[in-house]
Amino acid sequence: QVQVVESGGGLVQPGGSLRLSCAASGFTISTYVMSWYRQAPGKQRDLVATITSPSTTNYADSVKGRVTISRDNAKNTVYLQMNNLKPEDTAVYYCNAFKLLPRGNYWGQGTQVTVSS
Secondary structure, X not given: OOEEEEEOOEEEOOXXXXXXXXXXXXXXXXXXXXXXXXXXXXXXXXXXXXXXXXXXXXXXXXXXXXXEEXXXXXXXXXXXXXXXXXXXXXXXEEEEEEEOOOOEEEEOOOEEXXXXX
């Protein structure tokens, strides 16, 4: 059974840090493009960061220099380290696993990140 489970969200003050985790089961993340997306209330879901195999990364301009995506293939887990958080980072963060052939596109349930003083 395929599962993608995010964790690590919470309430943090501006300037603080959080590390989100995305634990996958039922498939091997090393063969997938792994991404983090976020969705703020009333807004569309936006791409935050992507990591491909082996370790090519891409980031949205809004988070460059503050966010690092990484993967631990042995643990089948992807991480999102977020530093210097801003109120505009407040959103539900989703993990996505995508592969073109054979097709696979899996989402987690999301984890809430709230940046507020």
